[in-house]
Amino acid sequence: MNRSEKAAIIEQLKARAEGASIAVVTDFKGMSVEELTRLRVKLRESGAEYHVVKNTLARIAFTDGAHDVIKDVFKENCAVALGFADPVAVAKAVTDFAKTSKIFAVRHGSLEGKFLSGEQVSDLAKLPSKPELIARALGTMNAVPTNFVSLFANIIRGLLYALKGIEEKKAAA
Numbered sequence: 001m002n003r004s005e006k007a008a009i010i011e012q013l014k015a016r017a018e019g020a021s022i023a024v025v026t027d028f029k030g031m032s033v034e035e036l037t038r039l040r041v042k043l044r045e046s047g048a049e050y051h052v053v054k055n056t057l058a059r060i061a062f063t064d065g066a067h068d069v070i071k072d073v074f075k076e077n078c079a080v081a082l083g084f085a086d087p088v089a090v091a092k093a094v095t096d097f098a099k100t101s102k103i104f105a106v107r108h109g110s111l112e113g114k115f116l117s118g119e120q121v122s123d124l125a126k127l128p129s130k131p132e133l134i135a136r137a138l139g140t141m142n143a144v145p146t147n148f149v150s151l152f153a154n155i156i157r158g159l160l161y162a163l164k165g166i167e168e169k170k171a172a173a
Contacts, residue, residue, distance in 0.1 A: 006057060013053060013061035017080075022087035023067040024094050024109040024121055028052065029077035031103050039097050039104070046093045047085030067110035078107060087111055091125040 017023060028036065040050045053061070055074040062071040070080075083090030091109070098104050109116035109124075116124065128136070 009053065010057055010061045013051060013058065014065060016049065016051075016082055017062060018066055020067070020082035020084055022048075022081075022083040022090050022109060022111050023062075023070060024081040024083070024090065025070055025073050025078050025107045026081060026094065026098075027077060027103075027105040027107055028079050029103065031101070035101060035104070042093045042097060043081055043083075043090065046083070046089035048081050048083040048090040048093065050079060050081050052079040066113055069113060069115040070108055070110045073108045086130045088124060088127050088129050091121050092129070095122050095125040 031039075036050070036052075043050050055076075055078065058074045058078075058080060059071045062068060062074075081090060081094055094106055098106050106118045106121050108118060109121040111124065
């Protein structure tokens, strides 16, 4: 690979990393092409990409960027998963694949510039996804007016029962 090809790879990876909300460094040593393809498909479904790049090129690409904190962890055979939409979905995809594969492992990560250990990436995967969190928030917000209306309906219903009782008492007398 000549210098211009290396520079193009660095610029491409740097541009992709700047747009990513999460970057997860993984160990893929000994994995077959089929396993890597399954991983890439799983990551693509969760809005992420998986890049296998030379460590020195990755270090240069991640220097002075949004995920600068992980530039020093590129050692031995590693690759990086870049997530653009939902960081939790990417963390789930990577950790689920690590559970099923004996070879694949999560090393480190960076969530919007903050360093994450492998355990912290696993903890992030345990959180509910973004649509689920939005649904919970909307459910909570919807519960307040619903309960408010029910409260006033019960007050009015009690008043109506009292008036109906008075009417029946006067009709009987």
